[in-house]
Amino acid sequence: xxxxxxSGGGLVQPGGSLRLSCAASGFTFSNHxxxxxxxxxxxxxxxxxNINKDGSETYYVDSVRGRFTMSRDNAENSAYLQMDxxxxxxxxxxxxxxxxxxxxxxxxxxxxxxxxxx
Amino acid sequence: xxxxxxxPDSLAVSLGERATINCKSSQSVLYxxxxxNYLAWYQQKPGQPPKLLFYWASTRESGVPDRFxxxxxxxxxxxxxSSLQAEDVAIYYCQQxxxxxHTFGQGTKxxxx
Numbered sequence: 001x002x003x004x005x006x007s008g009g010g011l012v013q014p015g016g017s018l019r020l021s022c023a024a025s026g027f028t029f030s031n032h033x034x035x036x037x038x039x040x041x042x043x044x045x046x047x048x049x050n051i052n053k054d055g056s057e058t059y060y061v062d063s064v065r066g067r068f069t070m071s072r073d074n075a076e077n078s079a080y081l082q083m084d085x086x087x088x089x090x091x092x093x094x095x096x097x098x099x100x101x102x103x104x105x106x107x108x109x110x111x112x113x114x115x116x117x118x
Numbered sequence: 119x120x121x122x123x124x125x126p127d128s129l130a131v132s133l134g135e136r137a138t139i140n141c142k143s144s145q146s147v148l149y150x151x152x153x154x155n156y157l158a159w160y161q162q163k164p165g166q167p168p169k170l171l172f173y174w175a176s177t178r179e180s181g182v183p184d185r186f187x188x189x190x191x192x193x194x195x196x197x198x199x200s201s202l203q204a205e206d207v208a209i210y211y212c213q214q215x216x217x218x219x220h221t222f223g224q225g226t227k228x229x230x231x
Binding site: 035037044045046047050059060061062095097100101102103104105106108109110111 | 177
């Protein structure tokens with residue numbers, strides 16, 4: 001079964017750090033770009049970051065650039081999002097998604113919740 | 119950044135009737151080199167991740183019922199459900215991939231009238 005499973009979310013104080021993981025299975029992970037998308041409670045979807053197939057290129061939304069780092073380990077079939085200097089406005093459900101034809105995301109995980117609060 | 123604006127924000131349609139959702143981009147998302155529109159449509163039901171419906175604006179994802187159709191080009195796009203079913207109640211999003219950041223529309227909430 002093709003699937004993505006996120007983990008690593010939780011409650012963190014402002015200024016703190018978290019590392020999210022996305023474990024892929026059922027497909028050749030190294031053949032796909034990957035992305036993170038977040039959704040604040042009761043709000044819409046926001047694109048966060050993309051990473052290319054070998055991890056040499058990353059792209060970020062302005063609001064997280066310099067604070068978040070996306071990476072991947074193709075040997076472990078996993079993608080990651082290192083989140084530093086967290087702010088209250090980073091509170092959201094974070095989805096990992098596979099990028100396919102036309103840059104669209106055809107496979108999504110169930111998400112991992114990040115709450116930034118004192 | 120390309121701003122994606124969906125209309126309406128919410129929509130109530132009777133079962134069996136047509137539902138139409140619009141998505142407008144602040145600039146064209148059509149690449150002239152390959153004549154493809156870098157736009158996708160997603161459906162999100164409560165408590166679930168988004169589900170891909172269309173990519174390249176009008177290419178239906180495998181398994182998506184044919185009552186769903188995607189159309190448009192350039193900066194104006196439409197998602198149409200020809201005959202609304204109860205299971206179509208959801209929030210629908212468009213997303214562009216023409217340039218980074220890959221922005222989403224604000225979403226359109228579809229309900230049964």
